[in-house]
Amino acid sequence: MSNVQLIMTCSNLRKHPRSLNVGPNKMVNALNDEPDLRQVLRDAGLRVTPQRASIITILSETDDHPNVEELYEKVRALDDTISVATVYRTMSVLENVGLVRKLVLDDAPARYEMMPPTNHDHLVDLESGELVEIPGTDIADVMNRVASELGYEIVSHHTVIRARKR
Template sequence: MTEIDRRTENLTSALRRAGVRITRQRAALLSVLAEAEDHPEAVELQRRAEDVVPGISLSTVYRTLTELEAQGVILRHQFEGTPARFEHSETHHHDHMIDVDTGEVMEFANERIEKLQAEVAEALGYEIVHHRLELYVRKKAGGAE
């Protein structure tokens, strides 16, 4: 079983546990979501699913995403100034950089940042339970492409 097949099965099982019927359109949406390596918006997920199986409404996409989020198998990201974006929750911990000019979302992980955050929390008498770091960036003039 491939990683994408496993993700698709995980998403499908989550909907079934919630009592949601798996239609052909929903199955296409789950497959598209499992394959996504980016952070697509609901409208983009609908477009991709429509390429596989026509007839999926945007309201079905939103209802399905809401249920998947409630089941904890996808993550909703609400980056400043953009529509919500989604990714499957089976990813390694990472932070995000959002290009304010293009809307591109880039994932990154940095051990120095993680260590510093833990040190700051510890110094204040806390431990980190969960965190999210978003950097809003713009290419520097003359910067590398």
């Protein structure tokens, strides 16, 4: 009996500036390549610091969903003076601004991903801890309807499905 957690998330709150096409081995600064991202920060009255740039760069290059500790280790390759507290603070800032999405899992530190330009969901295998992206579903439609009936406009949603292999 294998235990699995299916995590589905979608977001339609704001237009994603532009998807980052940074090659996996190009250690470039995402914010330098993406003036749009700089502007997102500035528009929110926030400063574009090298720490924030490094974090976004790393996050843009990863296709998994790192937690703060993993992020911190990777970012240190770009900036070996950055502190964990800054990573925490930055993730919070980026989340508020809408550049990253926070995935709150049970019994594990929060994970993060860049805001995806396309809706997609997630599947977490609890045994391996692996978090896999799966194609988006039309769950969003149902949710939109439900939220709409309550007078709300969905900003984002996050579904956790616990399932058993059949």
